[in-house]
Amino acid sequence: MPSLRALECLVAVADSGSITQAALLLHSSQPAVSHQIASLERETRTVLLRREPRGVKLTPAGRAAVADARRAIEAAASAVRSARAAGQAAGGVLRLACAQSLSVALLAPVIRQWHRRYPEVAITLRESTAMDELLGLVDSDEVDVALLPGPPPGSLTVTAVAEEEIVLTAPTGHPLAERPAVRLEDLQGAPLVHFAPDNGLGAWLDRSLARAGVHPETVMRTSVTAAAPQLAAAGLGVAVSPVSAVSDGFPGAVRSFSPRWVRQLVAVTAGEPDPLVARFIGNLRSHGVRVPRGVRTQLTEGGAEGDPDSGTDGGPAAGKEKRDRHPSNR
Numbered sequence: 001m002p003s004l005r006a007l008e009c010l011v012a013v014a015d016s017g018s019i020t021q022a023a024l025l026l027h028s029s030q031p032a033v034s035h036q037i038a039s040l041e042r043e044t045r046t047v048l049l050r051r052e053p054r055g056v057k058l059t060p061a062g063r064a065a066v067a068d069a070r071r072a073i074e075a076a077a078s079a080v081r082s083a084r085a086a087g088q089a090a091g092g093v094l095r096l097a098c099a100q101s102l103s104v105a106l107l108a109p110v111i112r113q114w115h116r117r118y119p120e121v122a123i124t125l126r127e128s129t130a131m132d133e134l135l136g137l138v139d140s141d142e143v144d145v146a147l148l149p150g151p152p153p154g155s156l157t158v159t160a161v162a163e164e165e166i167v168l169t170a171p172t173g174h175p176l177a178e179r180p181a182v183r184l185e186d187l188q189g190a191p192l193v194h195f196a197p198d199n200g201l202g203a204w205l206d207r208s209l210a211r212a213g214v215h216p217e218t219v220m221r222t223s224v225t226a227a228a229p230q231l232a233a234a235g236l237g238v239a240v241s242p243v244s245a246v247s248d249g250f251p252g253a254v255r256s257f258s259p260r261w262v263r264q265l266v267a268v269t270a271g272e273p274d275p276l277v278a279r280f281i282g283n284l285r286s287h288g289v290r291v292p293r294g295v296r297t298q299l300t301e302g303g304a305e306g307d308p309d310s311g312t313d314g315g316p317a318a319g320k321e322k323r324d325r326h327p328s329n330r
Contacts, residue, residue: 001043002039002040002043002044003036003039004073006036006043007069007072008026008073009026009037009040010036010062010066011066011073012025012026012033013033013037013049014058014062014063014066017055019037019056044061044065046061047059047061047062048061049062092120092276093121093122093123094114094123094124094144094276094277094280095124095126095142095143096123096124096125096126096144096145096146097125097128097138097145097146097147098125098146099127099128099129099134099147099148099200099225100127100128100129100224100225100226101225101241101242101244102265103125104244105164105243105289106147106161106244106265106284106287106289106290107147107284108290109287110283110284111123111125113287114280114283121276126142126143129199129201130198130200131149131200134268135148135156138156138269138270141270144269144277145267145268145269145273145280145281146269147266147267147268147284148266148268149242149265150264150265151264151266152266156269156270157268157270157272158266158268159267159268159273159281160265161266161267161281161284161285162265162284162285162288162289163262163263163264163265163288163289164242164244164264164289165243165260165261165262165299166243166257166262166263167243167255167256167257167261167299168187168239168240168254168255168257169228169232169233169238169240169246169254169255170233170238170252171232171233171234171235171253172233172251172253174238174253176238176253176255177252177253177255179255180255181256181257182256182258183257183258184209184212184257185212185213187209187216187238188214188215188216189217190217190237190238191216191219191236191238192216192218192237192238192239193220193221193222193228193231193232193237193239194218194221194228195221195223195228196221196222197221198223199222199223199224201242202221205240216238219236220236225245226245226246226247228241228245229241229246229250229252229254230247232252233252233253234252242263243289243299244290246291246292246295248292248293248294248295249292249294253298254298255299256299267284
């Protein structure tokens with residue numbers, strides 16, 4: 001395999017028509033350039049230059065080699081530029097994964113911002129409802145960072161990025177919708193739109209309700225996180241979900257729990273984040289979770305007891321708790 005230096009020497013000789021001039025261009029010596037050309041000729045097993053009284057000329061083999069040599073040199077320079085840009089958090093590829101419900105509420109605003117500010121950074125996104133799958137993507141180096149409720153078990157590096165409220169959604173006019181805030185025990189025996197087993201929120205909600213000694217009546221299950229509030233609004237029951245699952249223009253009622261129930265959102269990486277990932281995580285922490293205005297208005301008007309910030313949308317570095325805060329673990 002020829003060295004990059006040998007290819008640089010060949011191109012310099014081709015451009016200048018002289019080994020002496022090529023040496024000056026490369027800040028090298030004439031014997032060093034001649035040595036590189038000789039090694040390249042041994043590698044190709046053919047003559048690349050023809051020495052003449054007034055300099056050198058490329059042979060047909062030399063002309064064929066120069067075209068590819070230029071591409072190889074440019075590719076090497078491009079690799080250096082890309083690595084430097086990624087190291088400076090100004091370029092490269094950022095591979096993201098996230099819990100399904102967080103794509104719009106947490107990631108979309110920051111990704112949109114990055115498309116404007118850092119157009120040289122290519123961003124890919126994978127979504128899942130299963131925490132084990134998301135953690136596996138990080139562990140196998142298929143993604144650079146995963147955003148999920150946490151902190152998860154294991155030895156991966158975890159950075160808190162936001163806090164997200166857990167809310168009740170119900171049809172307009174439902175008895176629970178008439179209250180400014182709902183207690184967890186109010187769900188006893190209530191018809192519940194639950195999550196299917198393939199959605200990690202299902203097991204999470206079961207554990208939360210069991211700790212509180214509350215047993216609602218499951219009327220149906222859905223795998224799609226954002227579908228649960230919509231099904232509740234359609235009159236099938238009530239739903240308990242992260243506020244990120246409640247869309248703009250939601251047709252039903254949204255209520256906080258009292259005491260306010262929040263979960264921590266974290267960024268998970270295989271090790272200490274590199275500059276590109278660290279900058280993205282920092283922007284997530286600054287932005288917080290986006291809550292549509294109509295949903296925020298309902299929560300603000302309700303106002304869970306003991307928490308004047310029940311209508312906020314996350315905010316800088318919101319997620320500093322080590323576990324979910326809700327009535328069953330207070």
